[in-house]
Amino acid sequence: SAVISQKPSRDICQRGTSLTIQCQVDSQVTMMFWYRQQPGQSLTLIATANQGSEATYESGFVIDKFPISRPNLTFSTLTVSNMSPEDSSIYLCSVPRVAGSYNEQFFGPGTRLTVL
Amino acid sequence: GENVEQHPSTLSVQEGDSAVIKCTYSDSASNYFPWYKQELGKRPQLIIDIRSNVGEKKDQRIAVTLNKTAKHFSLHITETQPEDSAVYFCAASKGGSYIPTFGRGTSLIVHP
Numbered sequence: 001s002a003v004i005s006q007k008p009s010r011d012i013c014q015r016g017t018s019l020t021i022q023c024q025v026d027s028q029v030t031m032m033f034w035y036r037q038q039p040g041q042s043l044t045l046i047a048t049a050n051q052g053s054e055a056t057y058e059s060g061f062v063i064d065k066f067p068i069s070r071p072n073l074t075f076s077t078l079t080v081s082n083m084s085p086e087d088s089s090i091y092l093c094s095v096p097r098v099a100g101s102y103n104e105q106f107f108g109p110g111t112r113l114t115v116l
Numbered sequence: 117g118e119n120v121e122q123h124p125s126t127l128s129v130q131e132g133d134s135a136v137i138k139c140t141y142s143d144s145a146s147n148y149f150p151w152y153k154q155e156l157g158k159r160p161q162l163i164i165d166i167r168s169n170v171g172e173k174k175d176q177r178i179a180v181t182l183n184k185t186a187k188h189f190s191l192h193i194t195e196t197q198p199e200d201s202a203v204y205f206c207a208a209s210k211g212g213s214y215i216p217t218f219g220r221g222t223s224l225i226v227h228p
Contacts, residue, residue, distance in 0.1 A: 033215065042220045043160065043205060092159065103148045103209050103216065107159040 002027050002095055004108035012114045013083055020079045021111045023093035028073035033105065034066070037090040046091075049076045083115045118143040120208050122219030130227050135196050137222045139206035140188040146208040149182060149189045150216060154203045163204075164191070196226045 003026040013019050023032060032049040046066055047055040055068040069077045080087050090110045097104035119142040129135050141149075147168035152160040166173045166180045166189065173180050177196075182189040193200055203223050207216035 040221075043218045045215060048215070097162070103212055103214075104150060104162055104165070105160075105216065107161070109159050 002029065002097075002106055004093065004095065004106065006093060006108040006111050008111060009109065010112040010114075012116065014116055015084055017083055018079055018081045019083065019113060020077050021091055021093075021113075023076045023078070023108055025074045025095055029095045030073070031096060032070065032076045033094045034068065034076070034078045035092045035094060035107075037092060037110070039089070043092070046078070080113065083113075085115045088113055088115045118146060118208055118210070118217040120206060120217050120219040122206050122222060124222060125220065126223045126225070128225045128227065129196050131196060131198060133196055135193045135200070135224055135226075137191045137204055137206070137224070138188060139190070139208075139219050140186075141208040141217075142187070143208070143210065144184075144187065145210045147211060148209040148216070149180070150207050150209075151180060151191050152205040152207065152218075154205065154221075156202070160205060193224075196224075198226050198228050200224060201226045 005024045007022045034046040035043045036046050037043050045058050046061045047057045049055050049068050049070040051070045051073050065081055067079045090112050092110045093108045094105040097106045122139045150165040151163050153163045154160040164175050164178050164180050166182050177194050179192045203221045205221045206219040209216040
């Protein structure tokens, strides 16, 4: 399985600021995914990060709020912009466990964000 | 799109008892059903999965069953242990190019 790291592991931020979360994978992957897990809630897909093109966002998520970069096949960033307390969540990146199949998701350790 | 319902939201059992978590899905084209376990403060990890061409799959103390006609699938944990305490998520997917849709999770608490 891939080794995935995320930075920061946790942060406490002020309302109105932005935070950029980094996701690093130890092998090249075509697709990377960003999820949000609100307290006590399920795993909600924010967007799919494609290398060399714009990210594909799910319904309810927009690029202005969650800009994503994917400069190469091992790295991606997710920015949470103009934060409010409702953005307090765990943010996880994931990659497919098997190349070419998105069925099995292998998750990073997550970034726990608290917005005051 | 796919909709996955999961019950119960919380399940409390005594050590040694069995635990059953149930999920239903809406899209009859879904054919892959993974289960993830998320221990407190850790990442979700795949523990078992089942594909639509089988009705049951076992791995030691855990098993999954699938009823395609009724569009529901279940996770069974026997002889529960305190280390089974975690949040369990079911999910459904239509195949390799489709990203799974997750249920809302079940918090399983196993009392020693």
